[in-house]
Amino acid sequence: MNKIRERLIVPNIEAIIDYCKKNPKELEALLTLEYSNEKIKLNQPFFADVDKEKDIKELNKYYDNEPYIIFGKIFRVARNFDFERHAYPFIKYIESIGIKPINYNVDILPKKEPHKNNFGEPQIADAQNPLVRYVMGKLSTDAFAKDDWETARSFFSSKCVYCGKKRSTSIDHAIPINRDEVGEHKLGNLLPCCGKCNRSKSSRKHNEFLNILCHEKGEITKEYKMEIMDKIEKYMLLYNYKPFEQEMREKISQKLKELYVETNKLADKYVEEIRDLINSRQDK
Numbered sequence: 001m002n003k004i005r006e007r008l009i010v011p012n013i014e015a016i017i018d019y020c021k022k023n024p025k026e027l028e029a030l031l032t033l034e035y036s037n038e039k040i041k042l043n044q045p046f047f048a049d050v051d052k053e054k055d056i057k058e059l060n061k062y063y064d065n066e067p068y069i070i071f072g073k074i075f076r077v078a079r080n081f082d083f084e085r086h087a088y089p090f091i092k093y094i095e096s097i098g099i100k101p102i103n104y105n106v107d108i109l110p111k112k113e114p115h116k117n118n119f120g121e122p123q124i125a126d127a128q129n130p131l132v133r134y135v136m137g138k139l140s141t142d143a144f145a146k147d148d149w150e151t152a153r154s155f156f157s158s159k160c161v162y163c164g165k166k167r168s169t170s171i172d173h174a175i176p177i178n179r180d181e182v183g184e185h186k187l188g189n190l191l192p193c194c195g196k197c198n199r200s201k202s203s204r205k206h207n208e209f210l211n212i213l214c215h216e217k218g219e220i221t222k223e224y225k226m227e228i229m230d231k232i233e234k235y236m237l238l239y240n241y242k243p244f245e246q247e248m249r250e251k252i253s254q255k256l257k258e259l260y261v262e263t264n265k266l267a268d269k270y271v272e273e274i275r276d277l278i279n280s281r282q283d284k
């Protein structure tokens with residue numbers, strides 16, 4: 001199991017570090033779980049900043065003892081690599097930053113990613129995005145019922161806030177409930193709109209979408225845009241909705257990204273277990 005670490009990862013670490021010294025952003029990225037998961041399929045950041053890790057036990061469990069110095073700081077490299085899961089993404093990753101893999105017989109590497117998605121196959125995002133909405137939806141402590149929503153809706157004369165024409169039939173989140181924007185499910189962030197506008201707004205913020213409708217599509221006038229933006233601002237004040245400040249948004253966003261990775265990990269675990277179950281039946 002650890003052959004991949006000794007034969008593939010370790011021999012290429014110096015080259016990755018050299019690359020990071022020239023591109024400090026890459027080092028920052030490799031210290032995050034999300035990037036390390038996206039590029040190398042790791043369930044932990046590729047590098048650990050030793051000064052920042054408080055829990056030495058955890059550090060020793062997940063990171064190799066060998067210290068590497070980058071910009072005068074000590075870093076350690078993830079230790080839990082698995083051939084099937086990590087060899088191919090690792091090679092692809094180092095090639096993508098211009099490193100030729102050394103000291104390894106590339107011929108014996110898996111030629112492809114272990115599993116390619118079949119046409120129409122459900123994607124992990126189908127589970128991750130609703131889970132993020134679920135978690136963010138649970139946070140609100142101000143209860144509100146359908147009546148309260150109807151009152152909020154009448155603030156906009158029951159019309160779609162975006163096109164200003166159609167009746168509002170659906171609920172949009174001005175600041176979207178996703179891992180990047182971190183909107184909340186609270187009345188001041190809920191806007192009435194029509195189904196068509198809700199679909200085409202997608203994961204944009206309300207003001208971005210109004211700008212598109214006005215300046216790119218020409219579907220609303222500049223006057224209407226200014227008027228409705230002003231009205232939305234008043235509405236947010238009325239319901240005391242304040243989007244998170246940047247620092248908090250980034251912290252929550254980081255948590256939600258961890259939720260993404262954890263969801264992926266959990267789903268993979270069950271895929272493996274169920275696959276084993278099916279295979280054990282075929283063996284008999």
Ligand SMILES: [Zn+2]
Pocket residue numbers: 160161162163164165166193194195196197198
């Ligand atoms: Zn509309």
